[in-house]
Amino acid sequence: DTAVSQTPKYLVTQMGNDKSIKCEQNLGHDTMYWYKQDSKKFLKIMFSYNNKELIINETVPNRFSPKSPDKAHLNLHINSLELGDSAVYFCASSQFRTSEPLFGPGTRLTVT
């Protein structure tokens, strides 16, 4: 299936831990994103990469570090997890940076 996939789907961890979420798209898209949707359902962009280059970096704590090893992959590493990091994290991709994004299924992160 052509799609945007993310792993894991659910992640439950304790405060202070470090965790990673992986994302892959097999659509041949140039641009990939990380979005965060909090408990109030606001969906906000965190980062965007275009051809492996960081092009959008919103006001996100330094504990969040994206990495794009190639055009098809964009991973998100989070250090020293905090309770407020609990949210659903969506990876997305778009054909070009000006195209609308296609979202992955999301990773539901719960920090206890």
Next chain:
Amino acid sequence: RKEVEQDPGPFNVPEGATVAFNCTYSNSASQSFFWYRQDCRKEPKLLMSVYSSGNEDGRFTAQLNRASQYISLLIRDSKLSDSATYLCAPTGSSYKLIFGSGTRLLVRP
């Protein structure tokens, strides 16, 4: 003022009804506009783009009013399966989408 504002609803309508949602945006430089649909505990899915001249896709009609800075979505002949949250998303700087918090639609039998 929020960048994108939507009435959270819920809009509770019977099957077959016509329902309309509005969304206002603050950035007059927004170039592109989209409506996404999000089912409970699922990812947002693109419903339709919104063009300056307005556009229609089956039972769905989207319109853009640049002067008043709002976009609208009209759903005719509502189906039970239309129950979802509808997110509007104009582009901001660097073409990034700015999502509204969504309008919840419940279609009842």
